[in-house]
Amino acid sequence: MAQFQEVLKQSALHPKPAGLVLQYGTSGFRTNAKQLDHIMFRMGLLATLRSKKTKATIGVMVTASHNPEEDNGVKLIDPMGEMVTQDWEEHATQLANYMLCNVLGPCFAWLFCFCSFIVGTSSGSLSAFLSFPSILLDYGLVTTPQLHYMVCCQNTQGKYGEATVEGYYTKFCQAFIQLTKNVRSRSHLCLDGANGIGALKVREMESHLKKELQISLNNDGSKGRLNHQCGADYVKVQQKPPTGIKINPGERCCSFDGDADRIVYYYTDSEGTFHLLDGDKMATLISTFLKELLTQAGLDLKIAVVQTAYANGSSTHYLENTMKVLVRCTKTGVKHLHHVAQEFDVGVYFEANGHGTVLFSKAAEEKIQQLAEDTNVNDKRKKAALLLRNTINVINQTVGDAISDMLLIEAILAIKGMTIQQWDTIYTDLPNRQLKVKVADRRVIDTTDAERRAVTPAGLQEAIDNLVKKYRQARSFVRPSGTEDVVRVYAEADTQESADALAHEVSLAVYRLAGGVGDEPKPLH
């Protein structure tokens, strides 16, 4: 009990602002950094509890990801490096919003024995955690996926790799060098680090790459502001390159987000037109590559691509009809994609915004390993098995990771001798538009079928269906955002004008039927 009094005393140093209610959402807690002090402290407590419950080391990552510089956030990482479970998201919300003694008092006696957590930050202070007896390691500045990797390494006794930043670079860079060792020299990559932690870490990693990948690093944090007119989210949403970077026509470019768990690729052509290669294009390239290797290796493993409703219709069509790959659709939020991907031998998952990775089942990894070591197989099968083994090692399976995804994409392009333009022409995206509508209470919209159909309010889905019928190759859906107080509207159609018009008309239907506030949405043109 003496310990509990001590925690209450410590907690009083991190008071909860009166009336502030925060919810643990898709990306943990995320808001203006000034309002987060009590949350940081309480998440230290929750990490201790979670560690106790799972009998393993837990991660606490402090990051605002792609949000503006004045924001910050915090989220918990579960033992194998995955997102914390849904029931513990609930506990997090409770702990954040109620009196500590009511939530924690009854279970306090056993709280601090035999538990540990580790912390990392993409920017901002970790001081709220340092007084905890259960803190095992403070990794200081790391990317979000690096902390996910550390948690997994800690809990697998180093089987996944060494639980240090050096261990991370060694594992992924060695795999990249092995993968590309028989490939001719390649052109360099232009990287936008979003003025975030990813830039710093790529710089640290460069010596491990032994000049096998030439990167010109922009927005490295030396002058610009975090995520300001740069980074993966800006490039994806604005559909244009980061400001202030000179891009030569045809040059292969990519952008990380602020905590380096998302990546998008792009280039401009000789006419100056911008071409984006998003999560869907990455999922297609990666799954095609893996499927070909599995066939060459003669391995009968079930591969699937997991997407959300935001995946461009062209990508789904190409994967299902041309590639004959199984495609599954889930709710938005990487934890949903991750769980579905775990159902397959090889599960490739990506959100359109560039967050994604590949998961291999234990059985798949074992079969690939056995084949790679088998001395009685022909050269073709052996070569494919070795490539598959190195591909597994270049992937961070704990979570979508911009650095590891970049190494994987660079390796695939090099092995296939493919330019970014050739990759881009695998299929052509359907023109699309995303809009936001402000409503009084976004919870009035309830959805089903992986968020592709609205169940409430009455009449909304019918209205959307009727609008979609007016356009060719059209699709549209609406859903309440999990991270912003808005309803998101998505539309795609055969032309940009049609996609824009449909998105606008659906926005109007949301505004009228779901309690829109402020001015009526205006047409885009």
Ligand SMILES: CC(=O)N[C@H]1[C@@H](OP(=O)(O)O)O[C@H](CO)[C@@H](O)[C@@H]1O
């Ligand atoms: C359309 C879109 O990009 N939605 C994003 C966004 O979620 P919303 O629930 O749409 O606000 O933030 C999530 C967390 O970063 C990310 O997983 C998701 O893809």
Ligand SMILES: [Mg+2]
């Ligand atoms: Mg992020």
